[in-house]
Amino acid sequence: MTLSRTLCFIATLSLCLSLLNTAQANPFTDAEDAVKYRQQALSMMRDNFGIMSAMARGDRDYDAEQFKQRAKAVYHLSYIPWDAFQGVGERVTENSDALPVIWENWSDFESRISNFQQAVQELVEAADSGNMREIRPKFMTVARNCQQCHQGYRAD
Amino acid sequence: MKVQVWDGFIRGFHWLLLVTFAGLWYTGGNIDFIDQHELLGLFMLALLLTRIMWGFVGSESARFSTFVKGPVSVWRYLRDKSATTPLTHNPIGAWSVIALLTLLLAQALTGLFTDDAIFYQGPLASWVDNDVNRLLTRYHKQIIDGILILVAIHIVAIFVYRIRGTALTWTMVSGKRQTSEPLAQPKLVHGAWGYGLLAVNCLWIYLWLG
8 A cells, every 4th residue: 555545544544533424434345245335326427417418409498397306316316426446446457447546646536526416516506596597507617517527427 | 724623512512621621620628619520520420421422423523433543553643743634633633532522531430439538429429338428429539630641631632732833722722623634524413402402311321410
């Protein structure tokens, strides 16, 4: 284990303890299970996002209530996949599109995750307005966050 | 003497192709311009199909049967470039045209099946399953490199011709070719027929995929 990773580990551990936040490591003992879990969460995000996208781009009538529900679903999902990238989830498996560089740039990966979560939160807030002109830029910001992380961290 | 080698459609096609390609290059990979990219891509498809049709029914100089030659002719041309004065594309340029049209067509067609895993699906993405979407999306990102290489070769070749005294760019504007040797006037089809064909192709492609 490199020094920086050790420090990172200690920092993370102490942060968890100090917050008395009993966030457990993920429950997986099999790498394939971790991969499947995070893929399911990401694909649900995409399914929900696809419906919002159709509305934001005019391929489907805008339904404010439905849009809000989808945005909330993505918001909740935006907290789901990431711990499955740790523990046994760090092992590169055949079915995974995650590139090994994720674990080399772990802190960058984490900061992208929190940017993404922030963007989704802003989308949820905008969705409350029921005004597509307010929603669209927030929606595009989320999409850009997806893309930026896929470039470099997800196999084509 | 001056010979009219390119009809109005071929000239317009060439410059429309350039502008459309530039637009596609600019909008490609940018999530904010995906809708414009798709629209330009459909227009590109219409342009390419029309050029291919024109290669069978258009002016003599634009027909594939006029300028596409087998390897023996290519070899002969390479050994002695002065032996023949090609009516239109020379045997090497002809294969470059075929290669470029093929790659551009492959690029336009794979684009129809792309899926960015975020929020965009090409108009025909649902025809195939996810693995195929994935593969074609990857090809769509790779073929562009081949196209850019061919475009670079094309531009370098034009500079080389210019240095040696042949102004190809102007020929593609006026359609007229300056030649010292007598050259038979190719049978030209009026360019308006080409634009009519282009309009028809744009229409059905847009109605179907737009």
